Amino acid sequence: MGFRKRGMSHFLKRLKAEPVEVILFLCASSSIIFLFLMLLFIAKEGAQAFLTFGINFIIGSVWETNLDLYGAFPLIYGSLMVVAGAVVIAVPLGVVTAIFIAEVLPFSFRDLIKSLIELLASVPSIIYGFVGLLFIAPQVARLFGISSGTVALTASIVLAIMSIPTIVGVSGEVIAAVPRDFKDAALALGATKWQTIKSVVIPTAKSGILASIMLGFGRAIGETVAVLMVAGNVALIPTPPWNYLSPVYPLTATIAMQMGEAAVGSLEYSALFGLGMILFIVTFIVNTLADAIVKRESKFRSGVK
Amino acid sequence: MSKVREKVLFAFLGIPTAICLGVFFWLASVLLSGFGTIKWNLLTASVLNGGYLEMIVGSAYLLLGAAGIASPVGVLAAIYLVEYAPRGRLTRVIDQAINNLAGVPSIVIGLFGYTFFCRQLGLGISLAAGWFTLSLMMIPIVIRGTEEAVRMVPNAFKEAALALGASKWRTVRSITAPSAAPGIITSILLGIARVAGETAAILFTSCVLVTRGLPKSPFEPVMALAFNLFVKIVALGESPDKVFGIAFILFLMVISLAAAATAFRIYYRRRQPWLK
Numbered sequence: 001m002g003f004r005k006r007g008m009s010h011f012l013k014r015l016k017a018e019p020v021e022v023i024l025f026l027c028a029s030s031s032i033i034f035l036f037l038m039l040l041f042i043a044k045e046g047a048q049a050f051l052t053f054g055i056n057f058i059i060g061s062v063w064e065t066n067l068d069l070y071g072a073f074p075l076i077y078g079s080l081m082v083v084a085g086a087v088v089i090a091v092p093l094g095v096v097t098a099i100f101i102a103e104v105l106p107f108s109f110r111d112l113i114k115s116l117i118e119l120l121a122s123v124p125s126i127i128y129g130f131v132g133l134l135f136i137a138p139q140v141a142r143l144f145g146i147s148s149g150t151v152a153l154t155a156s157i158v159l160a161i162m163s164i165p166t167i168v169g170v171s172g173e174v175i176a177a178v179p180r181d182f183k184d185a186a187l188a189l190g191a192t193k194w195q196t197i198k199s200v201v202i203p204t205a206k207s208g209i210l211a212s213i214m215l216g217f218g219r220a221i222g223e224t225v226a227v228l229m230v231a232g233n234v235a236l237i238p239t240p241p242w243n244y245l246s247p248v249y250p251l252t253a254t255i256a257m258q259m260g261e262a263a264v265g266s267l268e269y270s271a272l273f274g275l276g277m278i279l280f281i282v283t284f285i286v287n288t289l290a291d292a293i294v295k296r297e298s299k300f301r302s303g304v305k
Numbered sequence: 306m307s308k309v310r311e312k313v314l315f316a317f318l319g320i321p322t323a324i325c326l327g328v329f330f331w332l333a334s335v336l337l338s339g340f341g342t343i344k345w346n347l348l349t350a351s352v353l354n355g356g357y358l359e360m361i362v363g364s365a366y367l368l369l370g371a372a373g374i375a376s377p378v379g380v381l382a383a384i385y386l387v388e389y390a391p392r393g394r395l396t397r398v399i400d401q402a403i404n405n406l407a408g409v410p411s412i413v414i415g416l417f418g419y420t421f422f423c424r425q426l427g428l429g430i431s432l433a434a435g436w437f438t439l440s441l442m443m444i445p446i447v448i449r450g451t452e453e454a455v456r457m458v459p460n461a462f463k464e465a466a467l468a469l470g471a472s473k474w475r476t477v478r479s480i481t482a483p484s485a486a487p488g489i490i491t492s493i494l495l496g497i498a499r500v501a502g503e504t505a506a507i508l509f510t511s512c513v514l515v516t517r518g519l520p521k522s523p524f525e526p527v528m529a530l531a532f533n534l535f536v537k538i539v540a541l542g543e544s545p546d547k548v549f550g551i552a553f554i555l556f557l558m559v560i561s562l563a564a565a566a567t568a569f570r571i572y573y574r575r576r577q578p579w580l581k
Contacts, residue, residue: 024385124502222410287408
């Protein structure tokens with residue numbers, strides 16, 4: 001941008017010339033302000049739970065409203081279990097799809113298929129939950145001979161379907177950003193298309209693909225409504241712990257289910273905000289890391305050019 | 306590796322893509338199968354008579370209000386970031402904060418909305434609280450879309466205006482914003498589509514199961530399609546096929562919004578030759 005003045009030293013001078021910049025700046029800062037307010041208010045409401053239970057709020061294994069005992073470990077475990085299952089299903093499907101769309105598919109199809117997958121991303125989570133409850137859960141129950149299909153596995157499947165568009169979208173962008181010169185160089189050396197993909201495209205886009213997986217993970221762990229509808233919602237660690245055919249109670253589902261009945265100011269109310277705090281911090285860290293990876297990549301690449 | 310073997314390999318790579326598309330068409334066909342069973346006159350009938358009117362209008366109120374807040378804030382923020390922001394630490398922090406806001410789980414946004422807008426600001430369970438809460442989810446989408454659109458306006462356009470003596474803000478108003486308008490509108494439409502089916506964020510902030518008529522002021526609670534679907538299945542335990550109508554209307558609404566955004570973008574890409 002030719003007319004962009006650099007540095008804060010010019011700030012006051014420009015402000016005099018164009019007071020409208022203050023309004024623009026305030027709008028741009030709204031994200032910081034609201035993130036800060038979010039942290040503040042959720043921490044304030046959740047403080048009582050952390051003060052009452054200490055570290056046991058996170059590692060305690062009993063979540064029982066009737067006893068007023070809140071140890072979130074089974075819920076955290078439930079969230080991680082469902083998300084891990086979803087990652088195992090969604091990552092191979094998503095990444096291969098992204099490679100296929102960017103490198104193999106003829107150009108004329110690319111926009112159409114990409115638009116369809118974008119459309120898939122905008123389907124609301126309650127619709128996924130609805131379809132999961134109506135069609136996927138009964139199939140899971142029939143296939144494995146269990147009485148109820150609302151178990152961790154079903155939640156993982158639904159969540160995987162929902163995460164694929166994110167993974168395809170972001171890793172697609174990263175793959176498309178691999179410089180043409182790299183590929184041309186490989187092809188000119190006599191590599192076949194597959195060899196080029198395997199030894200040039202994938203290694204170059206590797207960390208970007210990792211970032212897309214992390215973004216998908218961040219999205220998935222915060223997903224509420226769809227997961228809640230098919231996870232079964234029992235606040236116990238499954239026995240054995242890897243049993244995907246038992247119901248679980250993810251963090252998000254607990255908040256959504258219990259907020260309605262928790263009296264404002266009660267210990268339960270505070271515990272639910274405590275869960276919100278855990279979610280906020282985890283997604284904040286995951287997203288920041290993913291962004292850092294993407295930024296480092298693009299810096300590296302502009303250095304190459 | 307021979308050409309034939311490579312073709313076979315590529316065909317195998319296509320399987321996951323086919324699965325993804327298959328899932329989409331399956332989902333669409335499942336929901337569109339409700340097309341025949343919908344009684345269309347119920348769309349305009351009151352909920353008290355078994356219709357959907359208050360839910361549909363309530364959802365529309367929520368979306369329009371949230372868009373009314375998020376669009377100006379998001380567009381102005383994007384213009385600041387592209388045209389005004391100095392390159393420095395503060396700008397980088399703002400940029401990062403937008404990504405982080407986009408990544409906050411909707412249920413956490415809902416919790417915040419309840420304690421901040423409903424209780425701290427005293428809005429109560431109301432339409433207005435829902436507007437603010439949903440706009441928090443829309444703002445990052447609008448900012449990112451608008452930034453892209455503003456960046457695509459050729460520098461030559463802006464330089465011409467500046468050379469004619471226009472101030473920077475004047476250039477933004479008369480040259481940059483109008484040229485980027487189609488992209489801006491697309492991003493707003495996408496933002497609306499993204500929150501149209503949002504349930505977790507309005508769960509505690511603005512909705513009730515039944516209202517008598519439509520809300521008369523922004524400080525009254527509303528009905529919404531997604532909220533009703535959720536409560537009827539999860540809390541009241543109604544069998545899924547009984548609420549199929551609501552799911553179908555919601556799906557249709559969201560998909561048409563998203564499709565409209567995409568179609569709008571493709572149409573204007575062709576009309577504005579500088580966008581390739």
